[in-house]
Amino acid sequence: xxxxxxxxxxxxxxxxxxxxxxxxxxxxxxxxxxxxxxxxxxxxxxxxxxxxxxxxxxxxxxxxxxxxxxxxxxxxxxxxxxxxxxxxxxxxxxxxxxxxxxxxxxxxxxxxxxxxxxxxxxxxxxxxxxxxxxxxxxxxxxxxxxxxxxxxxxxxxxxxxxxxxxxxxxxxxxxxxxxxxxxxxxxxxxxxxxxxxxxxxxxxxxxxxxxxxxxxxxxxxxxxxxxxxxxxxxxxxxxxxxxxxxxxxxxxxxxxxxxxxxxxxxxxxxxxxxxxxxxxxxxxxxxxxxxxxxxxxxxxxxxxxxxxxxxxxxxxxxxxxxxxxxxxxxxxxxxxxxxxxxxxxxxxxxxxxxxxxxxxxxxxxxxxxxxxxxxxxxxxxxxxxxxxxxxxxxxxxxxxxxxxxxxxxxxxxxxxxxxxxxxxxxxxxxxxxxxxxxxxxxxxxxxxxxxxxxxxxxxxxxxxxxxxxxxxxxxxxxxxxxxxxxxxxxxxxxxxxxxxxxxxxxxxxxxxxxxxxxxxxxxxxxxxxxxxxxxxxxxxxxxxxx
Amino acid sequence: xxxxxxxxxxxxxxxxxxxxxxxxxxxxxxxxxxxxxxxxxxxxxxxxxxxxxxxxxxxxxxxxxxxxxxxxxxxxxxxxxxxxxxxxxxxxxxxxxxxxxxxxxxxxxxxxxxxxxxxxxxxxxxxxxxxxxxxxxxxxxxxxxxxxxxxxxxxxxxxxxxxxx
Numbered sequence: 001x002x003x004x005x006x007x008x009x010x011x012x013x014x015x016x017x018x019x020x021x022x023x024x025x026x027x028x029x030x031x032x033x034x035x036x037x038x039x040x041x042x043x044x045x046x047x048x049x050x051x052x053x054x055x056x057x058x059x060x061x062x063x064x065x066x067x068x069x070x071x072x073x074x075x076x077x078x079x080x081x082x083x084x085x086x087x088x089x090x091x092x093x094x095x096x097x098x099x100x101x102x103x104x105x106x107x108x109x110x111x112x113x114x115x116x117x118x119x120x121x122x123x124x125x126x127x128x129x130x131x132x133x134x135x136x137x138x139x140x141x142x143x144x145x146x147x148x149x150x151x152x153x154x155x156x157x158x159x160x161x162x163x164x165x166x167x168x169x170x171x172x173x174x175x176x177x178x179x180x181x182x183x184x185x186x187x188x189x190x191x192x193x194x195x196x197x198x199x200x201x202x203x204x205x206x207x208x209x210x211x212x213x214x215x216x217x218x219x220x221x222x223x224x225x226x227x228x229x230x231x232x233x234x235x236x237x238x239x240x241x242x243x244x245x246x247x248x249x250x251x252x253x254x255x256x257x258x259x260x261x262x263x264x265x266x267x268x269x270x271x272x273x274x275x276x277x278x279x280x281x282x283x284x285x286x287x288x289x290x291x292x293x294x295x296x297x298x299x300x301x302x303x304x305x306x307x308x309x310x311x312x313x314x315x316x317x318x319x320x321x322x323x324x325x326x327x328x329x330x331x332x333x334x335x336x337x338x339x340x341x342x343x344x345x346x347x348x349x350x351x352x353x354x355x356x357x358x359x360x361x362x363x364x365x366x367x368x369x370x371x372x373x374x375x376x377x378x379x380x381x382x383x384x385x386x387x388x389x390x391x392x393x394x395x396x397x398x399x400x401x402x403x404x405x406x407x408x409x410x411x412x413x414x415x416x417x418x419x420x421x422x423x424x425x426x427x428x429x430x431x432x433x434x435x436x437x438x439x440x441x442x443x444x445x446x447x448x449x450x451x452x453x454x455x456x457x458x459x460x461x462x463x464x465x466x467x468x469x470x471x472x473x474x475x476x477x478x479x480x481x482x483x484x485x486x487x488x489x490x491x492x493x494x495x496x497x498x499x500x501x502x503x504x505x506x507x508x509x510x511x512x513x514x515x516x517x518x519x520x521x522x523x524x525x526x527x528x529x530x531x532x533x534x535x536x537x538x539x540x541x542x543x544x545x546x
Numbered sequence: 547x548x549x550x551x552x553x554x555x556x557x558x559x560x561x562x563x564x565x566x567x568x569x570x571x572x573x574x575x576x577x578x579x580x581x582x583x584x585x586x587x588x589x590x591x592x593x594x595x596x597x598x599x600x601x602x603x604x605x606x607x608x609x610x611x612x613x614x615x616x617x618x619x620x621x622x623x624x625x626x627x628x629x630x631x632x633x634x635x636x637x638x639x640x641x642x643x644x645x646x647x648x649x650x651x652x653x654x655x656x657x658x659x660x661x662x663x664x665x666x667x668x669x670x671x672x673x674x675x676x677x678x679x680x681x682x683x684x685x686x687x688x689x690x691x692x693x694x695x696x697x698x699x700x701x702x703x704x705x706x707x708x709x710x711x
Contacts, residue, residue, distance in 0.1 A: 030679045034692040066681030200637030200676035238584065238621050239677055277584050279619030280675065296579035297611075298618040314577075355680055357639035363681035395638065429680070431638050445641055449675075455618075 001258045001265050003144050006135055013136035020056040022096045023075040024048075025124060028059040029207060030242070031066035031364070036085055040070050043089035051093050061211015063124035064115075066364035068106055073124060082106035111362055111381050116343065118351045119327045120367045123211045128246050131253040134214040140259055142333035143218050146225055147265045150333075155226040156182060159329070161337030163349035168194055168285070168322030169397065169426040170502075171348070171415035177319065180309040181227040184317035189229035191220050191271075192313060192320045194290060195236040195243070198282040199398030200449065202429030204353040205323035207365055209236065209243040212327070213250035217273060219326030221260065222333060224271045227319050232273040235290055238280065247275055282399070282453035286501045287312075287320045289455065300455045301501035322427065324353060345371030348414035352425070358395075358432040361386045368413070375409040378432060389434035393517070397426025399446045399453075400506030402513025403439060422513040424506065438535035439518040440525055444472040446510035450503065461504030464495035468511065475522060478529040478538040485522060489515065550574060552604045556596055561589040565597075569604055576607050579615055583622060592623045620675070628663040628670035630708045632688055632701075637676030639683040648684055649673060651698040655705050669708055 017023070026032075026041045041059055048055045063071045068082035072092065081092065081104040088104060095101050117123075126133035134140070146155055160175025181189065193216060197205040209216060220232045236244050251273050254260040262270045276294045283289045284299040291313045293299040312318025328350060332340045340350050348370040354377065357363050361383030368377060378384065378394060385391045393403040402423035404411075411417050415425045433442065451465040471488045474480040492508035492515075499505045515522060524530050529538055552574055555562040568585040572578030582605065586597045593616055602612035616622045632652060636645050649660055652671050656664055663670040679685045682694025688704055 030677075030692055031681045031694065034679060034682055034685075034694045197678065198675070200641075201639045201680050202676075203678035203680055206678040239674065277581065278621075279580055279584070280621035281619050282675065293580065294577070296577040296581070296607075296615070298614055357680040357683060358642045363639075363683075365681075398638065429638065431642060431680075433642055437642055442642075445638070453675075 001140075001144070003141070003148065006140060006144060009132055010136045010138075013132050017056060017136075019054065021054045023056045023058060024092070025058050025060045025063075025073040025075060027061070027063040027069060027071040027124060029062035029066070029211065030203075031062070032069035032071055035070050037070040039086040040072070040084055040089060043086035044072075044093065047089040047093040050090075053093065053096060055093065055096065058127050060125060061123045061128050062120075062207040062365050064120070064364045064366060065106075065108055065111055065362050067362055068108070068364075071106075074100070080106045080108065082108075108362070111366075111383065114372065114376060114380055115367050116351050116369045117367050118331050118340075118343075119208060119215075119324055119353050120211075120365065121331070122215065123207065123365075126212065128211050128213055129249050131214060131250065131257060134212070138334060139214055139330075140218055142330040143221050143225075143259065144265050146222050146333055147267045147269055152182060152226045152228060155222060155333070158333060158337045159226070162332045162340035163337075163344075164325065164328055164332060164340065165348065165415060166322060167324035167328070167352070167427070169400065169424055171425060174321065174325055177309065177321070178223060178226050180307075181229075181317050181319040184310050186317045188231070188316050189227060190313045190316055190318040191224045191227065191229045191232040192290070192294070192318055193220055193232065193234040193326055194285065194287070194320055194322045195234055195240075196278045196285045196290060197237060197240075197323075197427060198285045198453075199400075199427050199429050201357055201395070201431045202355045202398060202427050204355050204365060204428045206240050206243050208323050208327050208353070209240070210246050213243075213246045214254065215327045215330060216247070216323055217250055217254055217260070219329035220273060221264070221271050222329050223319055223321065223326065225269055227317075229319065230270045230272075232271065233276050233294055233313070234273060235276045235278060235284070235294060237278045244275060244277065251275070281455070282449070283455045283501070283503050286503060289501070290320065291318065298455070300457045301503075303500060324428070343369050345412055345414045347416055352413065352428060354428045354430045356382050356430050356432070359385050359389060359434040359436075360432040370414050371412040373410050373412055374404065377413070377430070378409065382432065385432065385434045389436060391432065392435050392437060393433045393439065395423075395431040395433065395442070395510075396429065397424035397506075397509070398429050399449045400424055400502065400509055401426045401429075402509045403433070403442065403517065404513070405517040408517075422509065422516055424509070436533055436535070438476075438531050438533035439514040439521050440472065440476055440531075441533075441535045443511045443514045444469065444476055447472055447507065450507040454503065454507075458498075458500040458504060460495050460498035461500065461507065464491055464499070464504070465507055467491055468495070468508070472511070475525045476531075476536040478525065478536075480526045482526060485526060553600070556600050562600075564589050565601070566604070569601075574605055576605055579605055579607055579612060580619070583612075583616060587622060592626045594624070625663065626667075629668050630689055631670040631672060632686055632704065633672040633674045633677075634660075635674045635677045635679070635683070635685040635687070637674075637680060637683070639680035640676075640685055643683040645684045647698055648686065648696060648701050651701050652705065655702055669705065
């Protein structure tokens with residue numbers, strides 16, 4: 001494969017597409033699929049055949065606003081139809097070239113206008129199972145560019161220059177990590193992609209792996225060239241069977257095109273990728289636990305150093321990055337580090353994909369430049385809290401994150417700002433809560449999660465989370481005391497300080513952040529035996545009164 | 547490399563050949579343990595003692611280690627699943643939108659706790675950490691198919707449909 005051949009493929013795809021007058025792009029992501037997108041697509045294909053019009057019906061990855069699904073985009077007009085069902089297919093096809101079907105037309109300008117799509121640039125435009133579709137949108141161009149024109153150091157320089165930070169949540173500078181692995185000595189090095197999206201309420205990585213799998217593979221191949229690795233592993237949750245299938249197809253196609261394997265692009269560079277399935281353990285998102293799991297062991301973390309960059313998978317130097325981090329690499333290489341550096345806020349560059357869910361009108365995937373105000377995401381892009389309820393908090397960072405109250409919504413989103421507010425960026429789940437959510441109960445929910453997901457290796461996390469859960473249960477049932485609250489706060493700091501890995505160190509965050517911003521709710525539960533949101537069942541209060 | 551002869555298959559059930567295939571593909575290496583257990587579970591539906599023994603023996607992994615791995619990961623099941631399985635997602639978005647009520651409804655209707663199967667082996671009630679369909683919360687998987695925005699009434703309807711069969 002050479003750049004010329006790649007351009008030839010892109011050209012032939014464009015010529016093929018030019019044969020059609022219209023394109024009907026049907027979103028087939030999980031949310032749309034669960035609302036009948038499959039039937040819709042079949043009906044559209046049938047309607048097109050019957051009409052005799054030249055129309056290309058394409059299945060695509062997630063288009064974003066899942067709550068409006070199933071979604072269909074008519075190109076080149078870029079008309080977006082929402083809640084389209086199989087029975088609408090004939091009318092959609094009949095109206096091509098005429099006035100759009102008014103009742104299905106979806107006005108989401110405010111939703112899309114403030115988004116900037118880098119990672120999701122292909123989502124909704126390509127068929128994820130067709131490598132040629134990806135190539136036609138500049139796919140694998142970055143890899144070939146890197147192999148033919150840049151030295152490994154040149155690649156690392158470009159990534160460093162971009163200011164890209166790890167998108168898994170930690171925010172470690174990606175260029176620095178690559179540089180460390182590149183400098184590590186060893187004849188064999190590994191590149192690992194962390195696709196163990198364990199945060200409940202987050203599905204960005206699933207959508208990227210399902211909607212644009214080649215982007216992840218290309219990012220990994222570029223990373224492998226930069227650090228001198230020849231073997232890669234993608235660790236994916238077993239709960240994501242579609243992602244596994246799409247990645248498997250993508251790897252096979254890439255091998256067939258000579259973009260994975262030996263002597264890629266007639267250079268001495270060899271690289272191949274294998275998929276490893278997770279098995280439902282949240283702690284495996286932690287890098288050393290993930291490596292243990294790939295080795296076929298229980299996913300328990302180990303103390304660092306040595307860092308995986310020195311001694312990782314099978315004791316070899318290993319580079320681990322998140323799905324979204326790798327997905328950012330091809331556009332950075334193509335457009336240059338400066339292009340990326342110019343987006344975002346002072347210390348957080350580029351864009352971030354968020355999964356916007358919970359009590360919000362437009363649920364789905366959004367990609368926004370770093371530094372954007374939370375209010376803009378929730379009220380503008382998200383369309384605010386529906387059904388006349390009042391916004392209470394937004395939870396970011398999953399079980400390791402915290403709840404951000406209404407008065408902090410004007411803060412710009414960045415790694416540092418979120419940390420300062422007592423939450424974290426995390427992988428990108430953003431769950432909106434309204435006045436029907438009890439913050440003490442939310443804290444209990446997350447502590448229960450961490451308690452069951454604790455691997456049990458270190459005591460502060462194993463025993464600490466269990467004790468915190470007991471205390472929170474007491475408070476939620478109206479039997480808690482102010483002493484319990486004090487003990488809870490002490491436990492939080494102990495678990496945070498003394499735990500071995502990220503799971504334990506961040507487990508108290510949901511409690512600490514709700515205590516910081518919603519302390520009155522805790523007090524209400526304890527002193528007045530009352531749950532302001534009416535969520536907690538204060539059975540014991542009845543007993544006390546009786 | 548010295549020749550390694552893996553143990554004979556436990557029975558002439560064809561599914562063991564699939565399991566053996568996974569191990570052979572990985573050169574009977576120890577790190578293939580989780581991969582192989584996945585194959586066993588997808589072929590047989592669950593992991594029983596015979597299967598764990600066979601895999602551990604074939605990969606030369608101590609039985610304690612194999613059992614440790616099986617019990618560590620939530621995805622592996624030691625009990626056979628029911629004819630139908632309903633999996634309620636208990637991720638954060640689903641929790642906020644009332645997944646706990648769905649679980650309680652199903653538990654009451656089936657008369658079993660989460661993680662159990664009805665006595666007649668008809669329905670298993672499972673709870674998932676997050677299936678990644680958060681935008682359609684609350685979500686349930688009915689025999690693997692994603693159903694979004696499930697109400698307790700719909701849950702009862704679905705369970706009744708299965709009981710009638």
